[in-house]
Amino acid sequence: MTTTTIEEAATTGQAMEADTKPEREPIERVSIICSKGTLDMAYPGLVMANGARMMGIEAMVFFTFWGLDIITEKKIDSLHVATVGNPSMPIPTMVGGLPGMEAMATKMMKKQMDDLEIPPVREFIEMLSDSGAELYACRMAMDMFKLEEGDLVPQVDEVLTVMDFYDKSAGSQIIFI
Amino acid sequence: MPVVEYAGSSIEVNDEGFLVDSSQWTPEVAEAIAQEVGIDELNDQHWKVITFCREDAAKQGTPPGLRRISKNSGVNMKELYQLFPKGPGKLAAMVSGLPKPQGCI
Numbered sequence: 001m002t003t004t005t006i007e008e009a010a011t012t013g014q015a016m017e018a019d020t021k022p023e024r025e026p027i028e029r030v031s032i033i034c035s036k037g038t039l040d041m042a043y044p045g046l047v048m049a050n051g052a053r054m055m056g057i058e059a060m061v062f063f064t065f066w067g068l069d070i071i072t073e074k075k076i077d078s079l080h081v082a083t084v085g086n087p088s089m090p091i092p093t094m095v096g097g098l099p100g101m102e103a104m105a106t107k108m109m110k111k112q113m114d115d116l117e118i119p120p121v122r123e124f125i126e127m128l129s130d131s132g133a134e135l136y137a138c139r140m141a142m143d144m145f146k147l148e149e150g151d152l153v154p155q156v157d158e159v160l161t162v163m164d165f166y167d168k169s170a171g172s173q174i175i176f177i
Numbered sequence: 178m179p180v181v182e183y184a185g186s187s188i189e190v191n192d193e194g195f196l197v198d199s200s201q202w203t204p205e206v207a208e209a210i211a212q213e214v215g216i217d218e219l220n221d222q223h224w225k226v227i228t229f230c231r232e233d234a235a236k237q238g239t240p241p242g243l244r245r246i247s248k249n250s251g252v253n254m255k256e257l258y259q260l261f262p263k264g265p266g267k268l269a270a271m272v273s274g275l276p277k278p279q280g281c282i
Contacts, residue, residue, distance in 0.1 A: 047281055053258070054243055054266025117244060118282055127244065130254040 029058040031165075031172035037069030039079040039109055039121070040086070045177045046070075046124045053131035060172070061128070062165050063156075064138035067177075068145060071137060071152050076122050080106040122153070129155035136160045136168070183209040193267075195276050199234070202274025210272050215263055219272070223260055226252050230273040240270040242280035 030052045034045040045061060052059040069075040083089050083096030083105050095101065110120070119127060129135060137152055139161045149159060160168065178197060180187050184205035189197040194213070196202055207227060211219050219227070229250035233241045243266050247254040261268040270278050 051266075051281055054264055056262065056264025056267070116282075117242070117280070119244065127247075127254055131258055 027052075027057055027173055029169075029172040030060075031169040031174045032059065032061045033174065033176045034061055034063050034067035034070055035065045035177065037066035037075070037079060038082045038086075039106060040081050041177060042067075042070045042079055042121055043113070043118070043124075045175075046121070046128065047118075048175060048177075049133050050124070050128055050131060053128070053133050058172075059128075059131075060134040060136060060168060062136045062138060062160065064141045065144075068137060068141050068147065068152075070121060071125065071135065071156050072147065073151055073153055076125070076153060077120070079121055081109050125153055125155050134168070136165070138162070138165075193277060195271055196274045199231075199274045199276070202231075206274060207272050210274075214268055214271065216261070216268075216272070220260075222252055222256060223272070226250050226257065226260065226269050227273045230269055230275060234273070234275050240273070240275035240278045242266070242278050242282050243269070244282045245280075 030049070032045045032049050034042065036042070045067075049059040049061045063071050069079060080102050083091065083101045084093055086096070089096055089105070091101070096105075113120075118124075125135070135156050137147075137149075137156050137159045139159050142148075142159055149156075158164075178189050178191055180189050182188075184203065186201070186203075186206070188201050188206060191197055194210075196206075208219055211217075211223070216223070226246060229246060229252075230241055233245070233249070241249075243254070243257065246252070246265075246269060247257055252260070257265040257269070261272075267277060270276065
């Protein structure tokens with residue numbers, strides 16, 4: 001077994017950094033799966049997709065399971081923050097379950113988003129569509145929730161099967177949310 | 178930091194190509210940066226964006242994000258992507274001689 005002193009390790013580490021600063025391939029396409037429909041889980045996917053487009057990276061978003069709520073006409077304006085079953089909520093679960101708590105948490109989050117100039121979900125989806133991001137709904141989840149294409153917001157490009165999803169994701173980094 | 182020759186003057190840029198000192202910017206420098214990032218010619222709409230970005234940054238002290246540009250410059254989101262196909266979030270600020278925007282929207 002070879003032993004390395006901390007000094008040696010530090011020097012080698014530094015040398016590595018200086019000599020072999022890796023030339024990494026830039027990301028060219030991202031494929032983001034949005035599988036959750038609460039407000040706090042909707043934004044991360046949308047922000048990541050939009051950020052990619054702002055950098056000139058191709059982006060597609062695939063909405064599946066509860067993520068379909070984000071692009072469903074009847075739900076898009078009323079997504080809410082989960083106060084129960086959300087381990088990051090700084091309030092006890094029992095309190096989170098009291099009437100009005102979700103509405104309050106949702107209102108607070110919307111206010112904070114607005115202060116940061118982050119648009120409401122419907123406007124965000126329009127923005128993504130204008131940016132050239134591709135928006136897809138999951139066929140299986142649509143069937144499960146008995147949704148028709150007409151139930152979705154008009155910005156959705158297509159309803160895809162999981163095999164279509166992989167075809168469209170060629171060359172993508174896939175991110176699951 | 179690298180120094181590059183833009184429009185006949187030596188200009189200091191950071192590793193990503195953003196001007197270090199935005200007062201070194203001139204319209205000719207903008208044209209040169211644009212060429213560098215694959216935009217052959219800056220048209221009137223580009224200039225609308227650049228003028229807004231520079232004025233807004235002077236007022237706010239920070240370069241505007243894309244949503245802010247699309248809401249206030251008179252150039253909408255769709256068009257911003259046509260004007261800067263390789264990524265308006267970065268390139269609008271770069272061509273305007275401003276630092277990389279810090280916002281995520």
